Amino acid sequence: MRRLLPFALVLVSLTIWEIAARSGLWSRLLFPSLANIGREFALFFTRSESLLEIWVTLTRALGGFALAAAVGITLGMLMGRSRAVAALLDPLFSGTYAVPKLALFPVFIFLFGIGSLSKVALVFLECLYPIVIMSYAGARNVNKVLLWSAQNMGASRAATLRRVVVPATAPFIFAGFRVAVPVAMIVVVITEMVSSADGLGYVVVYALSSLRTDRMLAVVVVIALLGYLLDKAVVLARDRLIYWEKLDTYYV
Amino acid sequence: MTATVRHLAQAGALLALLIVWQLAALAGLPDFILSPFQIARHFIEALGTAELYQHVWASLARALPGFAIGSFAGAMLGLAAGVARWFDRLFSPAVFLTYPVPKIVMLPIFMLWFGIGDLSKVLIIALACFYPVFINAYYGVRQTRTILVWSALNMGASRSEIFRRVVLPSAMPMIFASLRVAFALSFIVMFAAEMINARTGLGYLIRIAENSLRFDLMYVALVTIAILGYTGDRLVRLAHRRMLSWQEQPA
Numbered sequence: 001m002r003r004l005l006p007f008a009l010v011l012v013s014l015t016i017w018e019i020a021a022r023s024g025l026w027s028r029l030l031f032p033s034l035a036n037i038g039r040e041f042a043l044f045f046t047r048s049e050s051l052l053e054i055w056v057t058l059t060r061a062l063g064g065f066a067l068a069a070a071v072g073i074t075l076g077m078l079m080g081r082s083r084a085v086a087a088l089l090d091p092l093f094s095g096t097y098a099v100p101k102l103a104l105f106p107v108f109i110f111l112f113g114i115g116s117l118s119k120v121a122l123v124f125l126e127c128l129y130p131i132v133i134m135s136y137a138g139a140r141n142v143n144k145v146l147l148w149s150a151q152n153m154g155a156s157r158a159a160t161l162r163r164v165v166v167p168a169t170a171p172f173i174f175a176g177f178r179v180a181v182p183v184a185m186i187v188v189v190i191t192e193m194v195s196s197a198d199g200l201g202y203v204v205v206y207a208l209s210s211l212r213t214d215r216m217l218a219v220v221v222v223i224a225l226l227g228y229l230l231d232k233a234v235v236l237a238r239d240r241l242i243y244w245e246k247l248d249t250y251y252v
Numbered sequence: 253m254t255a256t257v258r259h260l261a262q263a264g265a266l267l268a269l270l271i272v273w274q275l276a277a278l279a280g281l282p283d284f285i286l287s288p289f290q291i292a293r294h295f296i297e298a299l300g301t302a303e304l305y306q307h308v309w310a311s312l313a314r315a316l317p318g319f320a321i322g323s324f325a326g327a328m329l330g331l332a333a334g335v336a337r338w339f340d341r342l343f344s345p346a347v348f349l350t351y352p353v354p355k356i357v358m359l360p361i362f363m364l365w366f367g368i369g370d371l372s373k374v375l376i377i378a379l380a381c382f383y384p385v386f387i388n389a390y391y392g393v394r395q396t397r398t399i400l401v402w403s404a405l406n407m408g409a410s411r412s413e414i415f416r417r418v419v420l421p422s423a424m425p426m427i428f429a430s431l432r433v434a435f436a437l438s439f440i441v442m443f444a445a446e447m448i449n450a451r452t453g454l455g456y457l458i459r460i461a462e463n464s465l466r467f468d469l470m471y472v473a474l475v476t477i478a479i480l481g482y483t484g485d486r487l488v489r490l491a492h493r494r495m496l497s498w499q500e501q502p503a
Contacts, residue, residue: 102447227353
C-alpha cells in the first residue's frame with residue numbers, strides 16, 4: 001500500500017481526465033481522451049519529420065547550453081578566484097538577473113536572423129546566469145585549508161586549480177547545470193512557438209491552430225519526456241563525475 | 253580594495269561601455285541597434301504617453317497575481333510535504349517528475365480551458381512559479397536540524413509550536429531564495445505568454461514593434477521590462493533582509 005501511494009495521484013488524475021473526456025460534457029477539443037492522445041503519440045514517432053523536429057529542438061537547446069557552460073564556468077571561476085573580476089562582473093550579473101532576457105529576442109532576430117542562431121544565442125544568454133552564479137559561489141567557497149595545504153606542499157597555480165579548485169567547484173557547477181537544462185528547454189520551446197517553422201514548439205502551435213488538441217498534447221508529452229531525460233542525464237553525469245560526494249536530495 | 257574604489261571602477265566600466273556604444277553608433281550601426289542617447293530619448297518620450305502605462309499595468313496584472321498564487325501554493329504544499337510523510341509520498345513524486353518539463357507548453361491547453369484572456373496567463377505563470385518554491389520549502393523543512401526539534405520537544409513544545417517556532421524559521425531562508433527565482437520566472441513566462449497571444453502588455457508591445465519595424469518602441473519595451481524586473485528583484489531581496497534580519501548574511 002505504501003509503495004503504491006506515489007502512483008496514486010497520477011492514476012487518480014488520469015482517471016478523472018478520462019472520465020471528463022468520455023462524459024461528453026466538454027468538447028473533444030478541450031479534453032481529448034487518453035486513447036486518442038496515445039494514438040497520436042505513437043503516430044508522432046512513425047513520421048520521419050518528427051525525429052527531425054526533435055533533432056532541431058535538441059541541437060538548439062544543447063548548443064546554447066554547451067556554449068553557456070563553457071563561458072559560464074570560465075567566468076564564474078575567474079570571478080571566484082579574482083576579486084577584481086568579481087567586482088567588475090558581479091553587479092552586471094546580479095543586476096540583470098531578474099530581467100527577462102527573452103525581451104532581447106526581437107533584437108536577436110534582427111542580429112542573427114530567424115533561423116537557429118537567434119534561438120541558440122538566447123538559450124546561451126538565459127543559461128549563462130545560473131551557471132555563472134553557481135560556479136562563482138563554488139569557486140569562492142573553496143576551503144582555505146585545502147588551498148593552503150596545496151601551496152604548502154609546493155603545488156603550482158595550475159596544479160592547485162586542477163586538483164583543488166575545480167573538484168571543489170564541481171558540485172556547484174552541476175547544481176547550476178540542473179537549473180540551466182530546464183531553462184534551455186523552456187527558452188527553445190518559447191522561441192519556436194513565437195517565431196519558427198520547425199522544432200517541437202512549432203509543432204505544438206501548428207497542432208493547436210489546426211485544432212488537433214490530441215496531437216498537441218502528444219507533442220507536449222514528447223517535450224516533457226525530453227526535459228525529463230535531459231535532467232536525468234545531468235544527474236547521472238553528476239553522480240559519475242562527483243563520485244566522492246553522494247547526495248540523497250535527488251528524488252527521481 | 254575599498255568599497256568606494258570598487259563602486260568608482262564599476263561606474264567607470266559602465267560609462268566606458270556606453271561611450272563605446274555611442275561612438276559605434278556614430279560610426280554607423282545597423283538600423284535595429286539604436287545608440288544609448290536615442291534609447292534614452294525615446295524612453296523619456298514614451299514616459300509621457302498613457303499607452304506605456306497601460307501596457308505596464310496589463311503585464312503586471314498578469315505577472316504579480318500569478319507569482320503570488322504560485323508561490324503561496326508552492327510554499328504551503330511544500331511545507332505540508334516536508335512535514336507530513338503521507339502527503340510527501342502522495343504528492344512529491346508527481347512534482348519532482350514534472351519539474352524539468354517546460355511549463356510554457358501548457359499555455360495552449362490553458363488557453364483552451366480557461367479562455368484566451370488573462371486567466372489562462374495568470375494560471376500558467378502560477379504553475380511556473382509553483383515548482384521552485386515548492387521544492388525549496390520542502391527541502392527547507394527537511395533540512396531542519398533534528399537537535400533543535402528534540403530540544404523543543406524536551407522543553408515541552410507542542411507540535412504546532414514546533415512547526416511555528418522551529419521548522420518554519422529554518423525553512424524561511426530557502427523559501428525566500430526560491431521567491432527570487434520564482435519572480436524572475438514569472439516575468440519570463442509573462443513575457444512569453446504575451447508574445448504568443450495577447451492584445452496588451454509589454455510582450456505584445458515588443459512584438460508589434462518588431463513586426464512594424466518600430467525599433468524605438470522595441471527598445472522602450474525592453475528598457476521598461478528591464479527596469480520592472482530589476483525593481484521587483486530588489487524588492488524581493490529587501491523583503492528577505494527585512495523579514496529574516498536574524499539570519500547571517502553570506503559574506
